[in-house]
Amino acid sequence: MTTFADLGLDPKVLSAISDAGYTEPTPIQAGAIPPALQGRDVLGIAQTGTGKTASFVLPMITLLGRGRARARMPRSLVLAPTRELAAQVAENFDTYAKKTKLTKALLIGGVSFKEQDALIDKGVDVLIATPGRLIDHFERGKLLLTGVQIMVVDEADRMLDMGFIPDIERIFQLTPFTRQTLFFSATMAPEIERVTNTFLSAPEKVEVARRATTAESIEQGVVRYIATRKDMQAKEKRALLRALIDREGEACTNAIIFCNRKTEVDIVAKSLTKYGYDAAPIHGDLDQSQRTRTLDAFRAGTLRLLVASDVAARGLDVPAVSHVFNYDVPSHAEDYVHRIGRTGRAGRLGKALTICVPHDEKYLAAIEALVQKEIPRVESPLKGGDAVGDRREREASPPTATPREKQRDVPRRTAEPGPAEPRPDRPDRTDRAGRSERTDRDRRAPKPGRDGPVIGMGDHMPAFLTRSFKPSSEPADESAD
């Protein structure tokens, strides 16, 4: 059995790993760390949840152990596609570099330049960035990339999806060609292949088994549903979602609910909240401090339902999500795999339920073609088949209500407790007071083994995200038009 101690890492790193409670590297770590330590380029083909982040963070810390940072010339650079992923890498770095003197800066959008500039000026060993903000800093002349010895590209396939490849190529060209490159992607699309052929030199290719998309650890189901009336579809879908959540009961300790559109994310989150569910939205139009706070609360277990756009579909390391609900069928089949991969992680059981309206049947077919498996149809928790009106709401209507009374999307909590509608006793984590205040920050340290054995570092929970970004010199939200 390989242990971290066998991989040739710096003793300080080993000690930090041990403090974090890990002993055994995951396959991607065992495969990527030794060649990385030899200074070789690495092409890692792995999905998130495989311990990928540590597979570049650990050797980076070891390699940078000697030497010191110079002003405005970072010695290494990590690029990630979203702000949350970049923050996650930064937190990993903090955890495993804590016994070294290495410094880092996190360069992401949505927050003030001021603090980022100050760190760069002072000189950092590791720069962790999203491409847009990095280029912004560079163009302002605040940053030199000619000192970069190690460059990491994380989640390259997602960079491709997001149109970042030209930026990545540009950044590559700003760094010395003698640099060492560690490049990670879940898939090798032709465009990715072209980039690696151009910018990697004789890479060691490390491929780990795709976490089976249809992992036994994820129970999947599709609820097909036809609206009673076309204009009722949205409202009925929300009722169906609630019914699905209720049917899962206590088994649904926490869940991510994916919607295809940002506006839908807002609407669904608001609706769930109205009905007394502990839910909050996350998507790219929300300001960074809110994104951070929401994700924080979700990770800490003080928020039960995260309603999300695909910003949260990939890479986010949220331990122990019991359920994923697809409020919409993702129109890119691959996104389905990423979304449901948020549950059933690290050997735990998870459940993924997808709502499919007639319009989305074609996307469902594409998904089933991709995963080469039929996703089991499960019965609607509402009245079977097409009669998916909100039975609960109708039953709950006061007797005086006329049938034509316009049903509004508001809670009728008073009438709810009926035999057909046991509101599940959710774990008492819906403490509102505790949510707005940033309390129990100290208790958010990673607990690697709390739900059974965890191999490697796939489950590390970044405490970094518990800090909110202060948009100190940023314009306030009521910006002049």
Next chain:
DNA sequence: AAAAAAC
């Protein structure tokens, strides 16, 4: 058709 990311 949408989401993400720079202002």
